[in-house]
Amino acid sequence: MSTNPAFGKELRSAYAEGLARVQNDFTENGDGRAAVHGRTALVDSVALRLWKELISPDPEGPRDFALVALGGFGRRWLFPYSDIDILFLHAGGGTERELKDKVRAFSQDMWDLKLKLSPATRTLSECEKFDPNNVEFVISMLDCRYLAGDRKLFAKLHDQVIPKLVTRESRAIVQRLTDLSRSRYNKFGNTVFHLEPNVKDGPGGLRDYNLACWLALIAAMEEKGSWPDENELLPPWLREKFSAALDFLMSARCFLHVRHGRDDNTLAWVAQDQAAEKKVGAPGAGPLTAADWMRIYYGHARLIHRVAVQLMDEFPAARPSLYRQFQSLRSRLSNAEFAVVDGRIFLQKQESLQDPELPLRLFRFMSRHGLSLSSVVEHEMEEMLPALAAAPPTGAALWHYLQEILVGPHAGEALRAMHSLGLLTLLVPEFKGIDSLVIRDYSHRFTVDEHTFVTIENLHALRQSQSKWDQRYAELLDELEQPDLLYLALLLHDTGKGTKPGNHIAGSHELAEACMARLDLDAPDRETVLFLIDRHLELSAGLRRDIFDPENIRQIAERMGTPERLKMLCLLTYADIKAVNPDALTPWKAENIWQLYIGAANYLMRTVDERLHVNADDEVLNHLRTLAPAAGKKLEAFLDGLPRRYLRTQTASDVISQMEMANRLGEDSVQLALTRGRQWFELTLVTRDRPFLFAKMTGALAAWGMNIVKAAAFSNATGIVVDQFFFTDRFQTLELNLPEWERFKTSVHDVLTGKADLERMLRDRLRADKNAVPKVKVETQIIVDDECSEHSTLIEVITQDRPGLLYRVASQFARENCNIEIALIETEGQTAIDVFYLTSGGAKLSPERQERLKTALFEELAGAQAAV
Amino acid sequence: MTKVEAVIQTTKLDDVKDALHEIGVEGMTVLEARGHGRQKGHTEVYRGREYTVDLIPKIKVEMVLADEMVEKAVQTILKAARTGQIGDGKIFLSKVNDAIRIRNDERGESAL
Numbered sequence: 001m002s003t004n005p006a007f008g009k010e011l012r013s014a015y016a017e018g019l020a021r022v023q024n025d026f027t028e029n030g031d032g033r034a035a036v037h038g039r040t041a042l043v044d045s046v047a048l049r050l051w052k053e054l055i056s057p058d059p060e061g062p063r064d065f066a067l068v069a070l071g072g073f074g075r076r077w078l079f080p081y082s083d084i085d086i087l088f089l090h091a092g093g094g095t096e097r098e099l100k101d102k103v104r105a106f107s108q109d110m111w112d113l114k115l116k117l118s119p120a121t122r123t124l125s126e127c128e129k130f131d132p133n134n135v136e137f138v139i140s141m142l143d144c145r146y147l148a149g150d151r152k153l154f155a156k157l158h159d160q161v162i163p164k165l166v167t168r169e170s171r172a173i174v175q176r177l178t179d180l181s182r183s184r185y186n187k188f189g190n191t192v193f194h195l196e197p198n199v200k201d202g203p204g205g206l207r208d209y210n211l212a213c214w215l216a217l218i219a220a221m222e223e224k225g226s227w228p229d230e231n232e233l234l235p236p237w238l239r240e241k242f243s244a245a246l247d248f249l250m251s252a253r254c255f256l257h258v259r260h261g262r263d264d265n266t267l268a269w270v271a272q273d274q275a276a277e278k279k280v281g282a283p284g285a286g287p288l289t290a291a292d293w294m295r296i297y298y299g300h301a302r303l304i305h306r307v308a309v310q311l312m313d314e315f316p317a318a319r320p321s322l323y324r325q326f327q328s329l330r331s332r333l334s335n336a337e338f339a340v341v342d343g344r345i346f347l348q349k350q351e352s353l354q355d356p357e358l359p360l361r362l363f364r365f366m367s368r369h370g371l372s373l374s375s376v377v378e379h380e381m382e383e384m385l386p387a388l389a390a391a392p393p394t395g396a397a398l399w400h401y402l403q404e405i406l407v408g409p410h411a412g413e414a415l416r417a418m419h420s421l422g423l424l425t426l427l428v429p430e431f432k433g434i435d436s437l438v439i440r441d442y443s444h445r446f447t448v449d450e451h452t453f454v455t456i457e458n459l460h461a462l463r464q465s466q467s468k469w470d471q472r473y474a475e476l477l478d479e480l481e482q483p484d485l486l487y488l489a490l491l492l493h494d495t496g497k498g499t500k501p502g503n504h505i506a507g508s509h510e511l512a513e514a515c516m517a518r519l520d521l522d523a524p525d526r527e528t529v530l531f532l533i534d535r536h537l538e539l540s541a542g543l544r545r546d547i548f549d550p551e552n553i554r555q556i557a558e559r560m561g562t563p564e565r566l567k568m569l570c571l572l573t574y575a576d577i578k579a580v581n582p583d584a585l586t587p588w589k590a591e592n593i594w595q596l597y598i599g600a601a602n603y604l605m606r607t608v609d610e611r612l613h614v615n616a617d618d619e620v621l622n623h624l625r626t627l628a629p630a631a632g633k634k635l636e637a638f639l640d641g642l643p644r645r646y647l648r649t650q651t652a653s654d655v656i657s658q659m660e661m662a663n664r665l666g667e668d669s670v671q672l673a674l675t676r677g678r679q680w681f682e683l684t685l686v687t688r689d690r691p692f693l694f695a696k697m698t699g700a701l702a703a704w705g706m707n708i709v710k711a712a713a714f715s716n717a718t719g720i721v722v723d724q725f726f727f728t729d730r731f732q733t734l735e736l737n738l739p740e741w742e743r744f745k746t747s748v749h750d751v752l753t754g755k756a757d758l759e760r761m762l763r764d765r766l767r768a769d770k771n772a773v774p775k776v777k778v779e780t781q782i783i784v785d786d787e788c789s790e791h792s793t794l795i796e797v798i799t800q801d802r803p804g805l806l807y808r809v810a811s812q813f814a815r816e817n818c819n820i821e822i823a824l825i826e827t828e829g830q831t832a833i834d835v836f837y838l839t840s841g842g843a844k845l846s847p848e849r850q851e852r853l854k855t856a857l858f859e860e861l862a863g864a865q866a867a868v
Numbered sequence: 869m870t871k872v873e874a875v876i877q878t879t880k881l882d883d884v885k886d887a888l889h890e891i892g893v894e895g896m897t898v899l900e901a902r903g904h905g906r907q908k909g910h911t912e913v914y915r916g917r918e919y920t921v922d923l924i925p926k927i928k929v930e931m932v933l934a935d936e937m938v939e940k941a942v943q944t945i946l947k948a949a950r951t952g953q954i955g956d957g958k959i960f961l962s963k964v965n966d967a968i969r970i971r972n973d974e975r976g977e978s979a980l
Contacts (some may be wrong), residue, residue, distance in 0.1 A: 544881075547879070588902065591925070
């Protein structure tokens with residue numbers, strides 16, 4: 001020490017004793033706020049004694065020089081091992097030169113006391129300048145506090161310099177502060193919900209508390225031009241909660257400092273156990289497990305983070321002009337119900353607060369457009385919750401909203417905001433068990449609820465990704481018929497971790513069943529979601545076997561049953577692994593999942609025409625027998641010889657209704673059923689097989705202007721065919737005109753029975769369509785594969801989608817006396833990908849017939865393209 | 869001390885790990901790897917596009933052992949990872965000069 005040895009020894013011992021007392025008091029009473037104030041008072045006294053010893057015996061001297069506490073020290077928040085920021089403030093250069101050695105000795109002695117000192121020396125005029133590369137200094141001055149020296153000099157700094165600087169530079173200060181904060185959030189994966197969070201720097205930590213206070217202070221100072229009343233910076237409804245959160249975080253950080261004996265702010269698992277045992281920050285609570293204690297932590301951290309982010313967003317002046325232009329574009333999203341200002345949502349009419357469905361529409365709007373809630377709207381939503389809890393929406397109406405929220409490109413953010421307000425657990429109580437739940441798994445980084453939101457975000461992010469892996473998976477996502485079911489499965493897939501930690505799949509299954517019953521989902525949709533939840537670890541497990549082993553692939557493919565389910569599970573696996581931690585989905589794993597997927601997808605394609613034998617012990621078949629015991633032999637006769645794929649793609653109720661249609665063929669040889677799905681219409685035909693049947697059906701649909709997006713054709717051993725066509729109604733004929741449904745069905749019926757002139761109908765329609773110009777040119781490819789099936793020849797036609805395409809292709813098959821055993825019709829944008837399994841005379845096509853067919857198809861499609 | 873690097877089939881990781889644990893080898897590093905020796909690649913066609921895998925997914929297990937443990941560990945890996953098919957993998961051995969435990973500066977075999 002540079003002071004006399006006896007004084008130094010006594011000061012060291014006084015500081016050590018004082019620090020030990022602060023720590024002991026904290027260990028006994030757990031009061032973090034008292035501990036930080038206690039250590040601040042201790043360091044204040046040390047600094048003052050050194051001041052008197054080294055600088056001036058008069059604590060208010062010398063003139064033109066002052067000692068100022070900054071940052072955490074300034075706001076009296078010294079944790080047991082936190083740094084000490086001080087400012088040696090000079091009126092001008094004279095005292096700076098004169099007191100240089102004394103200041104050096106002062107700093108040296110502080111260091112010798114093992115105080116981590118961060119000193120700054122500035123003149124008053126230097127304090128007035130803003131250095132964009134050192135915004136931290138300006139921010140630290142917002143918490144400045146007089147310690148010793150010239151009081152008038154300090155008053156100038158506090159009352160004149162700082163308000164002037166902040167008022168003048170508020171935009172730049174907030175901009176830099178926002179940049180630094182966002183970069184800090186990035187470092188922590190932009191989430192509060194780390195399994196081992198940092199209570200100081202992590203999102204929702206003490207740094208965010210300070211950030212919220214600084215932003216509120218700068219905004220108020222900019223408005224007033226002077227220091228505002230610090231008790232009125234935050235809105236009244238927030239103050240109590242914010243103060244409780246601060247108490248908790250202060251206690252948690254003190255606990256960590258005392259426990260580790262250094263400035264370590266990470267709440268590691270062992271520390272969580274001890275904190276829960278000691279009820280750190282929650283002295284009045286009953287017995288707490290580590291998970292309970294962490295839930296309290298996340299609750300406070302979530303609030304603090306939300307407020308900090310809102311305040312950053314609500315400081316529009318901080319944004320560069322380009323950002324503001326983008327935000328003003330967003331304001332065009334405003335509608336009659338919601339106004340969008342600077343990327344935040346406000347209500348247009350206060351009366352809408354009476355409408356219980358308002359929160360659902362609000363979050364649907366948020367999910368579609370990626371906006372955030374204004375603090376006012378957020379508070380209004382909080383106020384609405386008790387009334388909503390008394391009569392929560394349920395049934396199909398709720399499912400309809402949830403569907404739209406889940407498929408919105410910003411679903412992750414919307415769900416997170418709903419969860420943060422307590423709305424998600426109110427609507428989906430099954431989610432409650434995983435609210436802020438820590439499951440100790442070394443590979444996982446986030447709590448279970450956050451992991452769930454990240455899985456959903458991962459899928460939505462696929463469409464924007466530039467990575468080649470992501471683009472492959474993005475294609476699968478675009479092909480899904482019901483992506484909403486996949487998202488619902490993701491939302492619920494880990495809920496069982498809250499109820500059955502040892503067997504979370506069974507727990508999630510039970511909760512999902514209850515949830516879907518309440519949401520009134522259709523039975524087939526429930527089956528799909530439960531299938532995905534039950535199997536959500538299956539592809540990951542498949543990766544631990546040989547992914548090129550045909551037997552492994554066969555087993556996986558057969559468990560999936562249909563390409564659609566395989567795609568959904570592949571995407572779920574991708575999203576789930578990627579959400580474990582940012583590095584969990586290595587390119588190695590991504591490639592292996594993809595290889596496993598295409599192996600299984602190809603297996604399903606190659607075995608698509610394997611026939612069903614009713615004596616076989618098939619899980620689905622047995623299920624059907626139990627559902628329709630009275631149908632007995634009629635059911636077996638109907639199913640015999642249908643491809644296995646038929647059972648995998650139809651629900652039990654579909655099979656039974658199609659069997660009944662087959663039984664009515666004696667009354668009318670053409671049975672048609674028309675239904676409307678979420679994305680398209682579905683027309684099912686049951687009749688006896690005959691030449692040109694598939695061609696006529698596709699022609700009839702084309703003649704009505706319908707766009708076939710998918711189709712499937714199956715036939716049984718007795719020659720009864722089940723053809724299904726999924727189509728969109730390009731001219732909204734059926735959508736807007738209910739009476740047209742019957743006329744449409746009659747027209748299709750008449751085409752099939754030969755009563756209507758299909759050629760004439762088509763001529764009229766194609767004339768109307770001939771001016772349509774395709775947006776993308778697709779080269780025609782015709783692939784013939786005679787190996788992949790034991791029974792049929794596969795013809796794959798990849799070509800430009802156009803009206804009447806299927807009619808032309810199917811007509812060529814009929815002209816060549818080919819029978820369509822299976823038709824798998826897909827449309828991806830402007831590309832039609834149609835796969836047909838063909839036989840002729842009950843056998844594969846001869847090489848000559850294959851060649852003739854290929855040539856004829858090329859000519860037909862080239863001619864049609866030219867016509868278009 | 870010897871560094872043992874074993875490139876094995878992905879499916880054999882659990883067997884190798886368990887067998888090594890049984891003989892008292894507890895620390896190891898596992899890396900996802902790709903490579904090929906005489907084993908052929910794999911090509912799958914999906915939707916008209918070819919997906920060729922020239923480099924086959926493998927697992928590399930690394931450990932540094934006291935010299936007297938090395939032969940036992942090698943025999944254990946051979947037994948656990950062998951299927952008899954091409955592609956079972958390889959084991960590489962190399963000498964290690966020193967080992968240092970970062971936590972407490974321990975050196976040599978006691979740091980293993």
